[in-house]
Amino acid sequence: MRTYNVNVFLRSTGTAAGSMEGEGPLARYFDVVSPDGYFGEKTWEKAESKFMTTAAQYALNKAGLTDADIDAALAGDLLNQCITTGYTARDMHTPLIGLYGACSTMALSMALGSLLVTAGMRHVLAGTSSHFASAERQFRTPMEYGAQRPPTAQWTATGSGMVVLSSEAVVEAEAAVEATPILIKHVTFGRVIDRGVDDVANMGAAMAPAAVDTLDAHLHNVGSKVGDYDGIFTGDLGNVGYDIACDLGAALDHDLSQNYQDCGQLLYAPDADVGAGASGCGCGALVFCGYIYNAMRTGQLKRVLFIATGALMSPVSIGQGESIPSIAHAVEFVANA
Amino acid sequence: MRTYNVNVFLRSTGTAAGSMEGEGPLARYFDVVSPDGYFGEKTWEKAESKFMTTAAQYALNKAGLTDADIDAALAGDLLNQCITTGYTARDMHTPLIGLYGACSTMALSMALGSLLVTAGMRHVLAGTSSHFASAERQFRTPMEYGAQRPPTAQWTATGSGMVVLSSEAVVEAEAAVEATPILIKHVTFGRVIDRGVDDVANMGAAMAPAAVDTLDAHLHNVGSKVGDYDGIFTGDLGNVGYDIACDLGAALDHDLSQNYQDCGQLLYAPDADVGAGASGCGCGALVFCGYIYNAMRTGQLKRVLFIATGALMSPVSIGQGESIPSIAHAVEFVANA
Numbered sequence: 001m002r003t004y005n006v007n008v009f010l011r012s013t014g015t016a017a018g019s020m021e022g023e024g025p026l027a028r029y030f031d032v033v034s035p036d037g038y039f040g041e042k043t044w045e046k047a048e049s050k051f052m053t054t055a056a057q058y059a060l061n062k063a064g065l066t067d068a069d070i071d072a073a074l075a076g077d078l079l080n081q082c083i084t085t086g087y088t089a090r091d092m093h094t095p096l097i098g099l100y101g102a103c104s105t106m107a108l109s110m111a112l113g114s115l116l117v118t119a120g121m122r123h124v125l126a127g128t129s130s131h132f133a134s135a136e137r138q139f140r141t142p143m144e145y146g147a148q149r150p151p152t153a154q155w156t157a158t159g160s161g162m163v164v165l166s167s168e169a170v171v172e173a174e175a176a177v178e179a180t181p182i183l184i185k186h187v188t189f190g191r192v193i194d195r196g197v198d199d200v201a202n203m204g205a206a207m208a209p210a211a212v213d214t215l216d217a218h219l220h221n222v223g224s225k226v227g228d229y230d231g232i233f234t235g236d237l238g239n240v241g242y243d244i245a246c247d248l249g250a251a252l253d254h255d256l257s258q259n260y261q262d263c264g265q266l267l268y269a270p271d272a273d274v275g276a277g278a279s280g281c282g283c284g285a286l287v288f289c290g291y292i293y294n295a296m297r298t299g300q301l302k303r304v305l306f307i308a309t310g311a312l313m314s315p316v317s318i319g320q321g322e323s324i325p326s327i328a329h330a331v332e333f334v335a336n337a
Numbered sequence: 338m339r340t341y342n343v344n345v346f347l348r349s350t351g352t353a354a355g356s357m358e359g360e361g362p363l364a365r366y367f368d369v370v371s372p373d374g375y376f377g378e379k380t381w382e383k384a385e386s387k388f389m390t391t392a393a394q395y396a397l398n399k400a401g402l403t404d405a406d407i408d409a410a411l412a413g414d415l416l417n418q419c420i421t422t423g424y425t426a427r428d429m430h431t432p433l434i435g436l437y438g439a440c441s442t443m444a445l446s447m448a449l450g451s452l453l454v455t456a457g458m459r460h461v462l463a464g465t466s467s468h469f470a471s472a473e474r475q476f477r478t479p480m481e482y483g484a485q486r487p488p489t490a491q492w493t494a495t496g497s498g499m500v501v502l503s504s505e506a507v508v509e510a511e512a513a514v515e516a517t518p519i520l521i522k523h524v525t526f527g528r529v530i531d532r533g534v535d536d537v538a539n540m541g542a543a544m545a546p547a548a549v550d551t552l553d554a555h556l557h558n559v560g561s562k563v564g565d566y567d568g569i570f571t572g573d574l575g576n577v578g579y580d581i582a583c584d585l586g587a588a589l590d591h592d593l594s595q596n597y598q599d600c601g602q603l604l605y606a607p608d609a610d611v612g613a614g615a616s617g618c619g620c621g622a623l624v625f626c627g628y629i630y631n632a633m634r635t636g637q638l639k640r641v642l643f644i645a646t647g648a649l650m651s652p653v654s655i656g657q658g659e660s661i662p663s664i665a666h667a668v669e670f671v672a673n674a
Contacts, residue, residue: 001432002408002432002458004456004457042657043657045653045654045657046657071339072526076435076437078418079651079653080417080418080651080652080653081415081417081437081439081649081650081651081654082437082649083649083650083651083653083654083659085437085649086529086649086650086654086662086664087649087654087659087662089528089529089649089662089664090529090530090531090662092528092529093528094528095338095339095525095526095527095528096526096527096528096529096664097436097438097445097449097526098413098436098437098438098445098649098664099434099435099436099437100413100418100419100422100435100436100437101434101435102418108434108435112434112449115452115453115456115457116452116456118456118457119341119452119453119455119456120341120452120455121339121341138653188432189409189432189433189434190432190433191426191429191430191431191432191433192423192426192427192429192433193427194427312418312419312420312422312423312424312426312435313418313420313423314416314417314418314420315417316382316416316417316420316475317382317418317420317423317424320379320380320382320383322420322424325423325424325426325427327423327426327433327435
């Protein structure tokens, strides 16, 4: 596993959140909150595309760009055949690089986008989405069944977050637009880790080893320590995965107790009835594009490591006796560089 | 839509084909042919992962590399949550960049890989797979039903093709390995095109406009004409899509009658009972990594444009009244450069 040194501007973010996410502690960081799960559409799946389209439009507007300026949109989602992404891209005029990284997609898309800007693209749009209701009926049971959830299960977030990444040269040349003083500096693509967890109601346990594997490689390659960061954020490990990640980190001499948080623990109120916390691509997307981005913009966080995690199983593979392969990608930011 | 100029070696290919593909006219170009759809596994889905794993191993072996040399595997497939790719990557030790481009994935993975090599990766593995039986039961009806297929329907290919892409500097430095004299020179990422076709038994018609949209942009950006290529290959339009592509091309003054072929028309014998031809990610993968690569290696084809096409709908989106969004990505090769 290598780490790539880049120098790419995180130009803007856009967020569109569901109603429950809009009632949580991070509500003030979201650009728009839907009053319900439909967002004016007739189905949950069409609503999910509207969340992504809306987040993309906010990110573009704040960057002072239109879709015609974007060399590629890098996106993916949880729905079969990534239809959220496909139908969102249909309504734009940008080339699409479709991704599948499950809940690691917010980090995957930004890591990949930063390398594509390095290779010559000027502006890319990157991000992802998820939707509680579309995910429930695809991955689990019809919600009308009222199936019970064990306390290790997590709650799929509803919403989308998108970012615009730009080359430094382009940002400096556009004097009318203030350069966002946040740079992506290092990115690490993770490998697939599977420690044999096969309980789809405990994905935090399945994904935690991947998060720590990528964290360890990233720190080693950059030559940094946990304490060098103002904040380290994993994507959506939830309460169970968070504790496992801390234990696995400690075994590798990474003391995560001081500055490590998990997006799955931040999106909803501590007393919300969401099992072990938030999950879904939209969890990392909303927390990163909303809260973390704002904290970097306002100087509260200067050096940030964002590691989104994904569980790569499907209902079919689990039904065939497989365990859960997991992955994590890392993106390091420096604000006011 | 921009076209990127790159200079990246297509170092090797690997192919693993199903039994029916192994009885077709391109059989001699495949590294291994499975005697049946199971390839020694217990389920079609596990078999599909074995096809991809096997193709990857052949590509690595022929490049004189191991998975430890690979900076990233870029792959995707048709199965929900891309489980073929996830479980294949679990058994390797390479970082994974998961893609979803439906049947455009062979071109998407190579186009993206060539930019990542440009950005600093040394070797990448790229490719895709599909499986007739796993696709039938996921997208259509259980095969035991014996559902009739209209003549416009295509036949999902069983098999996988993978390539190794390397930076020129790395290939030249490794004297023990003969440099493959095939270079990727230009790549164009396509945008999503949807002309309203909603018949999933006629995906060639849905995808042909995307193929021609990307072709037109690529030729314009490179400053080339159709006649400048020894061969132009689309991914899997089949008989219906081929004719539509020729008509749409002619309307843009691109005379495709001389040197244009579709992978969906090449994989099976002309009299095979496969409706309008082959489809699936594995179609473009097998034809490119087998036949086209061999023709470039042996000097029969020098300048080649490969445009794989993908249909980005899902059974859910079609059930909700949506049409088929389609995409195509283009990769241009020069042999003996």
